[in-house]
Amino acid sequence: MEVTNKYVAIKANIDGAPQESDFELKNGSFSLLVKPGSKDVIIKNLYVSIDPYQINRMKIASDSQTTSVFATMIDPGKVIDAYGVGIVIASGNPEFEKDDYVVGLLSWGEYCVYNGPYLNKLDAMGLPLSYYVGALGLSGLTAYAGFFEICKPKKGEKVFVSAASGSVGNLVGQYAKQFGCYVVGCAGSPKKVKLLKEKLGFDEVFNYKEEPDLNLALKRYFPDGIDIYFDNVGAEMLEAAILNMNLHGRIAVCGVISEYTDNGKRAIPDMLSVIYKRITIRGFLAGDHMGMFPEFFSTTIDHLNTGKMQVLEDVSFGLEGVPSAFVGLFRGDNVGKRIVQVSND
Amino acid sequence: MEVTNKYVAIKANIDGAPQESDFELKNGSFSLLVKPGSKDVIIKNLYVSIDPYQINRMKIASDSQTTSVFATMIDPGKVIDAYGVGIVIASGNPEFEKDDYVVGLLSWGEYCVYNGPYLNKLDAMGLPLSYYVGALGLSGLTAYAGFFEICKPKKGEKVFVSAASGSVGNLVGQYAKQFGCYVVGCAGSPKKVKLLKEKLGFDEVFNYKEEPDLNLALKRYFPDGIDIYFDNVGAEMLEAAILNMNLHGRIAVCGVISEYTDNGKRAIPDMLSVIYKRITIRGFLAGDHMGMFPEFFSTTIDHLNTGKMQVLEDVSFGLEGVPSAFVGLFRGDNVGKRIVQVSND
Structure with a gap:
């Protein structure tokens, strides 16, 4: 079953401060079915993270070692991966099943397909899903x-x-x-x-x-x-x-x-x-500190539940708003974690 | 018993690269006798260390915290303390006696009197005394x-x-x-x-x-x-x-x-x-790492005795040569540790 997957891409590599006009909303064709024999997880994105570091992946790759260490550069026109929370639509991986909430490296798009190691099942324990993109992510x-x-x-x-x-x-x-x-x-x-x-x-x-x-x-x-x-x-x-x-x-x-x-x-x-x-x-x-995740998680959940810590987040709705949400980070528009809700749970 | 103590001093605080003309050789009056009741150790300096960091103590103290952390600033006209090896002439401290070799914070002068905590007896173990100013210091x-x-x-x-x-x-x-x-x-x-x-x-x-x-x-x-x-x-x-x-x-x-x-x-x-x-x-x-001294010392002595390490030192004779030895550090004149021998053992 093919659907249209709207996603945000850069038109070209970015030099200097990003502008909304550096981005475009593209339509890709996307299969909601798992490829036979694959371990793909098909995910509908719900909340995606808008982070300043992404700008460094959007720059023109130079031959200095500075840029070559940036995990992966982002190619113009291509889907941009980003941390987020989603819901499983279909899964070829026995660890995940339909309707599971998941958290990990998703995308600035409506859907994504995941087959890497950085995806986890999410039990929100009564807290807002968006918390898992920021304070609990x-x-x-x-x-x-x-x-x-x-x-x-x-x-x-x-x-x-x-x-x-x-x-x-x-x-x-x-x-x-x-x-x-x-x-x-x-x-x-x-x-x-x-x-x-x-x-x-x-x-x-x-x-x-x-x-x-x-x-x-x-x-x-x-x-x-x-x-x-x-x-x-x-x-x-x-x-x-x-x-x-x-x-x-x-x-x-x-x-x-x-x-x-x-x-x-x-x-x-x-x-x-x-x-x-x-x-x-x-x-x-x-x-480098994933080993601290359990300690971080239980401490933070505890602080949130007892009111010792507050979540400061800045959530807007709609994929169309990703470029302005991102560009605004560099003007200091955001108060707390900037998140875009891509669709309703 | 009073003698004349020749020592090197700065004429004024130094700004920029030091020149020989920034220094002068002064004569102080110096008692070779221990003050009654004091724990003073009267030392004849033998080898003194010429180190680049001293320039930072000679600059004009600014009110930035940068300079205030430099242990002590050096005052124009005053004796300049410096690491070195000397021989005890007289001692009010039971830990030291006449003719002991000592290593610690001495001075760019012929004699110094010491009553602080940074002085140690030295057994040169057949190695040149100058080694204890540099490679073993x-x-x-x-x-x-x-x-x-x-x-x-x-x-x-x-x-x-x-x-x-x-x-x-x-x-x-x-x-x-x-x-x-x-x-x-x-x-x-x-x-x-x-x-x-x-x-x-x-x-x-x-x-x-x-x-x-x-x-x-x-x-x-x-x-x-x-x-x-x-x-x-x-x-x-x-x-x-x-x-x-x-x-x-x-x-x-x-x-x-x-x-x-x-x-x-x-x-x-x-x-x-x-x-x-x-x-x-x-x-x-x-x-901050004085606790490593014993390990450092035994390892290094061992490497020197077995020929695995070499001592690179650059020793000149005479207190008069301290300014030129010091100034030359900033032109890279020295090869290895720069030391001035102040007097014969």
Whole structure:
């Protein structure tokens, strides 16, 4: 049985900040039947994740080793894989059956067929399915592993989180508070600042757009220095954080969103401070920490059920909205995890 | 009993590359007698260490946290403390007695009085005293702890060392070879290149001054990428190394000599590579790893006695030569550990 599968594609590789016009909605022909003998799982996508890192897969592949390490580049016109939650329509894999909810690498499309290793059955346990795309999905694991495994916090330490209202940042701040740290975030609007302080319990939050000197801003919020910096933005913020780190400070480099769409924008860190303060700067990807998933999952479910953590998500409806949802990430439009609901459950 | 103590001082704080004219030889009055009731140890300096990091203590202290973390700044006109080997003239401390050789924080002078915690008795075990300033002193511990503790090598890994003929770099390369790694160094003259390959057993060495593109040079020497980069220089070399690092690569930041005398010179690392390749960049100081001293010491003594390691040192005679010895470090004049012998044993 063939249907039309609407999906979002890039028209050409993207250079600089993405525009909605860089994308197109395409129609593919899609079979809802499992190929005989295959282990394909045919999935109807329900909620898909809109993540900043995708921009790095859309750029023109250069021959520098920088880009060659990006898992897989996205080809113009082709289906774009993305994390999400879906429902099984048909399955050639005995682990999955029709009407199972699943979570894993789906696509920015209406349907996808899956035959790789990164798909799991999902029991939503009464929580919204969208939670499993963000707080209980890869964003959550990124925040959890990044904070606990990469930053190795101690109670009472002083933690700074940039892009603190972003999908990962807001969770890092909440984990850090629950763990007993002093947490300061930065965000890009008064609305976000208020939300993080009042709803999520950050100790302090500042609007970086209102700070002419980030170094001085950090000195004001961290008179005794920063022990842990969870970096989501890079560039000047990383430079300022390094100047304010304490001895043996740790920096988890999770993302550098301010650099993604501007090739000229880079951090120029003071390496002398890195030496004298014995700072560790460590890049990481959640995929290396899948072993922490059960611990992350049970801790987070518990925090959500007891009201100790809040889910901050920003869900819009309709595949047509994917390009604007994606493009808006780089303007800081989103508050929390940006998700597009592709169809009703 | 009062004598004249000649010592080297800076005339004023130094900005940029040091010149010999920035220094002066001063005469202080110095008592060879222990103050009654004190635990002072009166020492005649024999060999003193000439280290690049001292330049950072000679700069004008700014109010940035960068400089405030540099142990202690050096005041114009004052005695400059420096690592070295000396002989005890008189002691109020029961742990030391007249004619003991000692190693620790002495000074760029003829004599010093010591009452701090960083002094040890020295049994040279038939080896030259100067070895205890370099290969068997803090330079050696820096190389050993930096390589084994910060870089956490595995046999067969590919190691890059910059400033490979410097006091620390040459030892890192030798430890890495002994450990079973593939080792490439870079240095700044054909003579150094030859020495490192032929005498110290580096697998490959290149002259960075002859390489118009450091990224391409590293690709040539590391077609399969770099697992460990031991950074002594910073700036463009760090940038190029990051582009050539393998997944889970480790960078020990020991020094950034190319940045010390040029405030405008900084590395602009590709943080996206740091994330995707999960690179760890870690600044360190040997002082945090004193617990490794016994292991470092016995291993190194053993390697020296069995001829598996060579000592590369560059010893000149006379306190008057300290300024030129120091200034020359930043032109790369030294081959190996630069030491000034202040007086005969």
